[in-house]
Amino acid sequence: MKEQFDVTGMTCAACEANVTKAVARLAGVQDVNVNLISNTMMVEFDPDTTDAKDIMEAVDRIGYGATPKQTQTAEAAGAADGNTGPSIQQEWDARQARLEKEQAGMKREMWWSIALLVPLMAISMGPMVGLPILAGHEWGMVSAILQLTLTTYILFFQRHFFIHGLKALMKRAPNMDSLVAIGAGAAYVYGLWNLCVMGHALSIMDMELAHQMQHSLYFESAATIVTLVSIGKYLEARSKAKTGDALGKLVDLAPKTATLWRDGQEVEVNASDILAGDIVIMKPGQSVPVDGVITQGEGTLDQAAITGESVPVEKTVGDSVMTATINTNGTFRFRATKVGNDTTLAQIIRLVDEAGSTKAPIARLADKVAGVFVPVVIGIALVTLVVWLVAGKDFAFALSAAISVLVISCPCALGLATPVAIMVGTGKAAEYGILVKSAEALETLHEVNTIVLDKTGTITSGKPAVQDIVLMDPDLDADAFLQLAASIESGSEHPLAKAVTALAKEKGLEIRTASSFAATGGRGIQAVLD
Numbered sequence: 001m002k003e004q005f006d007v008t009g010m011t012c013a014a015c016e017a018n019v020t021k022a023v024a025r026l027a028g029v030q031d032v033n034v035n036l037i038s039n040t041m042m043v044e045f046d047p048d049t050t051d052a053k054d055i056m057e058a059v060d061r062i063g064y065g066a067t068p069k070q071t072q073t074a075e076a077a078g079a080a081d082g083n084t085g086p087s088i089q090q091e092w093d094a095r096q097a098r099l100e101k102e103q104a105g106m107k108r109e110m111w112w113s114i115a116l117l118v119p120l121m122a123i124s125m126g127p128m129v130g131l132p133i134l135a136g137h138e139w140g141m142v143s144a145i146l147q148l149t150l151t152t153y154i155l156f157f158q159r160h161f162f163i164h165g166l167k168a169l170m171k172r173a174p175n176m177d178s179l180v181a182i183g184a185g186a187a188y189v190y191g192l193w194n195l196c197v198m199g200h201a202l203s204i205m206d207m208e209l210a211h212q213m214q215h216s217l218y219f220e221s222a223a224t225i226v227t228l229v230s231i232g233k234y235l236e237a238r239s240k241a242k243t244g245d246a247l248g249k250l251v252d253l254a255p256k257t258a259t260l261w262r263d264g265q266e267v268e269v270n271a272s273d274i275l276a277g278d279i280v281i282m283k284p285g286q287s288v289p290v291d292g293v294i295t296q297g298e299g300t301l302d303q304a305a306i307t308g309e310s311v312p313v314e315k316t317v318g319d320s321v322m323t324a325t326i327n328t329n330g331t332f333r334f335r336a337t338k339v340g341n342d343t344t345l346a347q348i349i350r351l352v353d354e355a356g357s358t359k360a361p362i363a364r365l366a367d368k369v370a371g372v373f374v375p376v377v378i379g380i381a382l383v384t385l386v387v388w389l390v391a392g393k394d395f396a397f398a399l400s401a402a403i404s405v406l407v408i409s410c411p412c413a414l415g416l417a418t419p420v421a422i423m424v425g426t427g428k429a430a431e432y433g434i435l436v437k438s439a440e441a442l443e444t445l446h447e448v449n450t451i452v453l454d455k456t457g458t459i460t461s462g463k464p465a466v467q468d469i470v471l472m473d474p475d476l477d478a479d480a481f482l483q484l485a486a487s488i489e490s491g492s493e494h495p496l497a498k499a500v501t502a503l504a505k506e507k508g509l510e511i512r513t514a515s516s517f518a519a520t521g522g523r524g525i526q527a528v529l530d
Contacts, residue, residue, distance in 0.1 A: 001044070001045065001046075001047050002042060002043070002044045003042075003043055003045075003052055003068060003069075004041070004042050004043075004068070004069040005040065005041045005042075005043065005055065005056070005059075005066045005067060005068055005069060006039060006040055006041075006066070006067050006068075006069055007019060007034065007039050007040060007041050007059065007064060007065065007066050008039065008065040008066075008067075009064040009065055009164065010034075010036055010039055010064060011164055011175060011176065011177055011233070012036070012175050012176035013036065013176070013373075014174065014175035014176055014374045015064065015168070015175045015176075016035075018062055018064075018173040018175065019034045019041065019059055019062070019064055019066075020032050020034045022058045022059060022061065022062045022173075023041070023043060023058050023059065025058070026045070026050050026054055026055065026058055027049050027050060028045050028047075028048070028049025028050035029043060029044070029045045029046075029050060029055075030044045030045060030046065031043070031044040032044075038095070038353075038423075040069070041059075041066060043055055052068055062168075062171045062172075062173040063164075063167045063168050063170075063171040063173060092248060092251045092349075096248065099237070102237055103234070103237040103238060106230065106234040106237050107234055109157045109158060109230060110227070110230045110231055110234045112154075112157050113154045113158060113223070113226065113227040113230055114227060116150050116153055116154050116157075116223070117150075117154060117220075117223055117224065117227050119150060120146075120147060120150040120151060120154070120220055120223055121220055121224075123143055123147055123150075124143070124147050124217070124219065124220040125220065134146070140198070140202075140211065140214045141199070141202060143214070144195050144198060144214060144217055145195075147217055147219040148191070148192070148219060150219075150223065151191070151219040151220070151222055151223045154223040154226060154227060155184065155188065155222065155223070155226060158226040158227070158230055161181050161184065161226055161229070162181045162184075162185065164177040165179070165181030165182070166178070166181050169182075174374040174375060174378065176374065178374060179374060179377060179378070179406045180225060180226060180229050180406075182378065182381075182406055183222075183225050183403045183406035184221075184222040184223075184225040184226050185222070186399060186402070186403055187218040187219070187221040187222035187225065187399075187403055188218075188219065188222040190218055190396070190399055191216075191217040191218040191219040191221075191222065194216045194217055195213070195217060197209070197213050198210050198213035198214060198217075201213060216396050218396075218399075218400070221400070221403065249431055250345070250348070250349050250352065250427075250430055250431070253305055253323075253324035253345060254271060254287070254289060254323055254345055255286065255288075255289050256270065256271055257269065257270055257289075258270075258271050258274055258280055258289040258290075259281040259283075260274065260278050260279060260280055260281065261279040261280075261333060262278075262279075266281060271289040272340070274289060274290050274339050275336065275339060276336055276338070276339050277335060277336060278335070278336045279295065279335055280292060280333065280334055280335075280336055281331075281333050282297075282299060282321075282331065282332050282333070282334065283331050284299075284327060284328065284329055284330065284331065284493065285326070285327065285328070286326070286327050287324055287325070287326050287327075288301070288321050288322060288323055288324065288325045288326075288327065288334075289323065290323055290336045290337075290339045290343055291320070291321065291322055291323055291337055291338035291339075291342075291343045292334040292335050292337050292338070293319070293320050293321070293335055293337055294315055294316060294318065294319050294320075294321060294332050294333070294334045295317065295333050295334060296317065296333040297316075297317075297330065297331050297332030297333055298315060298316040298317070298332055299314075299315050299327045299328075299329060299330030299331065299332045300312045300313070300314050300328045300329040300330055300493070300494060300495065301313050301315055301321060301325045301326065301327055301328070302325060302326040302328050303325045305324055305325070305326075306322050306323075306324055306325055306344060306345065306348070307322075311464050311495060311496075312329075314522060315332070316332075316522070320337075321334055322343075322345070323343040323344055323345040323346070324345045328493065329492075329493035329494060330493075351435060351437070352426055352427065352430040352435060361440060361443060377406065378406070380405055381402040381403075381405040384398075384401050384405050385398050385399065385401070385402035386398075388401050388402075422439045422442060425442055426439075463495065463499075464495055464496055464498075464499045465499050465502070465503070466502075466503040469481065469482060479507065479509060482500070482503065482504050482509060483504060483509045483510065483511070483512070484529065485504075486500050486501045486503070486504030486505075486509065486511050487511050487512040487514050487529055488525065488526075488527045488529060489501050489525070490511050490514070491514060491517040491519075491525070491527060492517075492519055492525050494519075494525075512529065514527035514528060514529045515527065515529075516528040
């Protein structure tokens with residue numbers, strides 16, 4: 001069976017790789033797809049061997065959190081009353097709200113850090129470039145204490161790097177945050193030690209040592225590391241929120257409200273509150289809120305967004321209607337048969353969403369690299385430290401070289417670029433009516449050299465137009481005949497009628513007023529002209 005989970009605590013490609021490895025090691029797990037962008041995980045497993053509880057415990061053991069996706073746990077609870085839990089709109093809104101909240105928090109922390117980093121850099125680096133900011137021996141201790149204070153506030157605002165990074169390190173699943181925490185932490189602790197040495201040197205009046213320590217504080221390095229990485233994290237969060245825009249447009253196709261016939265009167269309700277069996281009233285121009293079967297009346301539905309049909313389809317009693325199709329003409333009532341997450345639109349959205357969560361072959365390669373990336377980087381940093389010490393350099397130089405290795409490895413494009421590309425690609429394709437089954441299908445699409453369309457009318461402008469006029473009576477004039485046809489058709493809302501009147505207007509023909517107009521469903525129209 002397959003089950004989808006929401007995963008918390010992931011911040012980078014290494015996190016994604018750690019969660020994937022932890023779950024993949026469980027007996028009975030056949031396939032794991034973890035998506036950093038949507039913070040979700042799709043697991044295919046044998047229910048006789050393992051279950052959702054084992055999967056959640058495996059994720060929890062390495063310092064992350066996993067819970068079954070809300071819609072799936074709610075289905076059983078809602079089945080009894082005909083509803084299947086939160087609607088796709090509610091689910092989408094909750095996801096976007098979470099991303100926006102995350103983005104707002106990151107933005108606030110980033111700007112506070114930048115605001116504090118500017119004076120910190122001025123105090124620490126200003127004297128080196130000739131700026132008269134706390135320059136000279138007499139200001140040494142004041143400058144050092146101010147640097148310590150500003151850096152401490154910045155590290156407090158960016159404390160999540162240390163919370164997540166050190167926690168992952170202790171769980172033996174280091175991630176990108178671990179690199180930042182080690183690099184910034186080492187610079188901060190080393191600066192703190194040098195500050196203590198500087199204080200001692202001043203107490204014994206060793207001004208040369210105090211001056212040397214003043215230039216080896218490295219507080220601004222710790223602050224700069226976390227601030228610059230936080231800017232990158234904020235840009236990542238913005239890209240996460242924007243990658244789902246196209247998918248959000250699909251969600252918005254479904255109307256938010258609907259009119260029901262209850263207890264002998266019309267009642268307006270939220271579309272998410274419609275239950276199977278409810279009678280829904282449809283008027284011209286409205287979108288169908290759920291799937292159902294017409295019980296009374298007739299209409300003409302534009303189904304292009306769902307089926308790709310280029311011409312609106314006439315519907316009458318007994319015909320089925322689908323969510324997000326538009327009633328262009330007529331009034332009818334239908335009985336809801338599929339609601340919530342069972343509707344045609346909801347299934348299409350879920351297909352697109354799952355396609356964005358699947359792994360392309362190249363993404364699996366990136367995951368393998370990310371899985372060993374952080375431990376290798378930490379190892380290289382330690383080797384760098386030792387090599388420079390053996391080469392005779394002082395500890396400050398060797399430490400700065402090791403920190404540079406850690407910091408330069410922090411950007412997470414390795415694991416972010418591919419999933420972002422897949423989500424944007426599948427979402428944008430869905431916006432244009434193209435559904436992609438999986439990321440693997442998307443990756444192999446570049447090899448396609450022939451496209452076979454399974455029906456006529458798939459590739460069109462989306463609305464009918466008159467292509468030709470064939471006259472059975474050679475004595476008739478084409479424009480005169482078009483004028484007669486358009487004058488009669490002007491009383492109809494049928495899409496083919498609109499095509500005829502559009503051509504007459506384009507030719508500048510006068511559309512006259514007909515009387516005794518009558519439309520018969522499925523049989524055409526009649527009217528009196530002159």
